[in-house]
Amino acid sequence: MKSIVITLPSLSSGDAIGNDVISEYNLLKSNGFEVFIFAEHYEPQFAQYLCDFDTAKNSEVLIYHHGILWDKGETLLKDHRGKFRIMRYHNITPPDFFRAYNDELTDLVDKGRKQTLRLIKYFSYFIPASFYNAQELLNYKVPKELIEVIAPFNHVDELLSIQADIVTLDKLIGQHRPIVLFVGRKVPNKGLLHFVRTAKKYVDLFGKKVYFIWVGREDLRLGKYYDMINRYINDNSISDVVLFPGKVSISELKSYYLSANVFLILSEHEGFCVPILEAQSLGVPIIALNRAAVGETLGKNQLLFDEIDYERFAAAIEVLLNNNEYCIELSKYGKENYNTRFKNSLIKEKFLNTITGVLRI
The missing domain is CATH 3.40.50.2000 (Glycogen Phosphorylase B;)
Structure with a gap:
């Protein structure tokens, strides 16, 4: 060989x-x-x-x-x-x-x-x-x-099989508030500013009844960017709504997904987007901005917006929080997208066939 x-x-x-x-x-x-x-x-x-x-x-x-x-x-x-x-x-x-x-x-x-x-x-x-x-x-x-x-x-197989962190899960559920979640590095292309602006618009329209939680690490070189984000949060009095737990373990990550009511991805540049698969595999309904590879990763019959509109994002969150049947429908198609396109067993077969085929050329 x-x-x-x-x-x-x-x-x-x-x-x-x-x-x-x-x-x-x-x-x-x-x-x-x-x-x-x-x-x-x-x-x-x-x-x-x-x-x-x-x-x-x-x-x-x-x-x-x-x-x-x-x-x-x-x-x-x-x-x-x-x-x-x-x-x-x-x-x-x-x-x-x-x-x-x-x-x-x-x-x-x-x-x-x-x-x-x-x-x-x-x-x-x-x-x-x-x-x-x-x-x-x-x-x-x-x-x-x-x-x-x-x-x-992806590590979805591990995420599905691992035990959620009970302390984190109890804490999140015990707060008795719906959770809008995103998972990813805190960098400009992933839409952090859109995320906090959507939180502000949601509070304006519907009040402080939801947590917006962004799980992911910071980059020390982006202090100027984080200062701008934090000023926006403080100026608009939403520091008790928008939470940044930082980088977490995979068992803690599962707790966040299991506690989430909505996964909100407003990224403007993704070459793929593994957290979409994580959310779909665990049944979390997704609201997404159709940019770069987000739409193709998300798949069919999902809630996808072509334009940046914070009022519409906030309204969509409120719809999902009050329409369980729609959430179940989105969750069903999300799981189908993961199971039919992105399970590791499917990727293994395609990758191995491609590599062996190339080496025979």
């Missing part, structure tokens, strides 16, 4: 790309391939999976995960001696989302998107995580026949 090295800049727990890489590693390993991971930065628990630069350079196959600027990765591609190089394309956030808040992040993503154009010539095949990402590759003149869209692996 051919030796395969899966590459990414940084391998860490709780990261969607890292989860995708570990799942690919386990799948290929279990099917008889010699597999390693090359990462420039990694958490200690992943050391057992890793190889050095020379091993990666001399491997027969590179599966290169591209989602941020990575200079050493570009060097590896230039030096790679094997025959097969496959890009796993996760997309890179456009720089305009960061321009007003941090020069370093703006420069990083701008250079990352420019790097995408330079890297394309090194690859013989491309596996984007969504049709939205595939369209970007087509815009970069990648031939359609060299592209196969495959969703990233």
